[in-house]
Amino acid sequence: MKKFEIRYGAVGGQGIITAGALLVDIAVEMEGKFASESPTYTAAVRGGPTKVDVIVADERIDFPHATAIDFFLCTDQRPYDIYKDRIKDDAIVVVDSHLVRELGDTRRWKVYAVPIINETKVGAGNVVLTSVVSLAVTQKLTNIVTYEHMVEHIKHWAPKGAVEMNMKAIEVGMNLIQ
């Protein structure tokens, strides 16, 4: 089975669980793939370290938690320290360059340190768009769903009146990775 495993790590409230939910919706509903998403949901969800594991596959997924991660995106030091296990050699690791300072040994990975949160605030105009910015970063680096499907889904998903700012967030995400 071809399988791609993604983990998003953040502190609760940054919107990272939404990024996972958006990604599986696009993969399943628009691309007919198999996908699952397992978020943490403890009392820590607001303000504490949180993660979501997303698996996208071309057949039914047996075990729904990540076991060999291909792509890890993390926007805070604490979840980075806790959740950076089971990451494959040659995996892509994206961290927020302001909020994740201590990376440890990253020789096995391809690392992108970019100012996700700051660019979301400045470029997209509102930090709540971190989810969509992170999704765009994921799309650009992994191509796990197509750019067109991502844009179409976000247009449908975004509340009326917020479509434009969400499109802006996609642009910010795409531009973060050069």
Next chain:
Amino acid sequence: MSARKVLQGNIIIAKAALAAGCDFFAGYPITPSSEIAQYMSKEMPRMDRTFIQMEDEIASLGACIGASLAGRKTMTATSGPGFSLMQEHIGMAVMAEVPVVIVNVQRGGPSTGMPTKPAQADMMQTRWGTHGDHPIIALYPAFADEMFSETVRAFNLAEKYWNPVVLLSDEVLGKAHMDVEIPDPGTYEVYWEKPHQVVDLNIYDRQIGENPPRVDFFKGYPIHIDGLEHDAHGWPSFDAKTVDKMQRLRMQKIYQNLDDIIRYKEYYLDDAEVLVFSFGISARSALAAVKAAREQGVKAGLFQALTVWPFPRAALQERFQRTKKVLTVEMNLGQMKYEVERVAPPGVEKRTLLRANGMPFSPDEVLAAIKELAK
């Protein structure tokens, strides 16, 4: 566009319950089952069905029993602490022969334990939690499509056999969002016997092995429904002959219909040298492990119980004629392993992979145990 959608496990169960015709839900929300009550509270009023949030789990099941006697298809959903509170009324539903579906999304116990962590440690409580000799049906899906089909089946079995049915799940399955294709109505069986008028008052009068009828209670007939042992009329009776018959009636309505009640799935078992026995989330780890073992040349297979009670004894026994090594994988410190041991004949090597720390087994842990046993 795909017909498949991404839904949370708890929501799949709620949707399936509505599809099975559940028109009465009484519950008290508890992690990790709360989304079931939440979804029902939103959807049922729109469908002109009844949702009640009760003051606790005892009252929740009590309300379901009453509504069921009034002809409703009823469900409640809970987790460990609530399931403990429900034990008395489970006995009442067994004794009075009342159909009801009880969902238990298992979390770490005992007591309030670990609300946000998975466990499979209510397996024996599900079987024997309420006192006295009694039959119980318990189903435990593992995959998204099974969460739909087994929920519908739970209602069918409850209605058919007039018995409470426990639908087991766990925190991982309840909280994971999975792709699933919700089948169209009409593509699956929904069992429903319209309550019929009472012809005589001996509602419990039937021969051993006969299914009980769906009677229209609360229509002006002086019918007695009681937790006390009773005669055919429902009145308390401790007459030894009557009691013996009633005890056997209740047991046999389940145990004479095992072919209808027991479901399981078998993966790669035909030439397996190691049989992995598992259920729920652990069966999903085990299936991934079995596939990995096969890739490494180890002949492993999975027996996944969908009906956990009554235990799928005959089907498993059949497999032990050929396969002489068994690994039971469960998230507790040893519960269903005893059932496997009772079934496995001498000469079958029995091992376990057990854990109760809130962490589901990863496939590589199961794989290591398979390889160890295969040596």
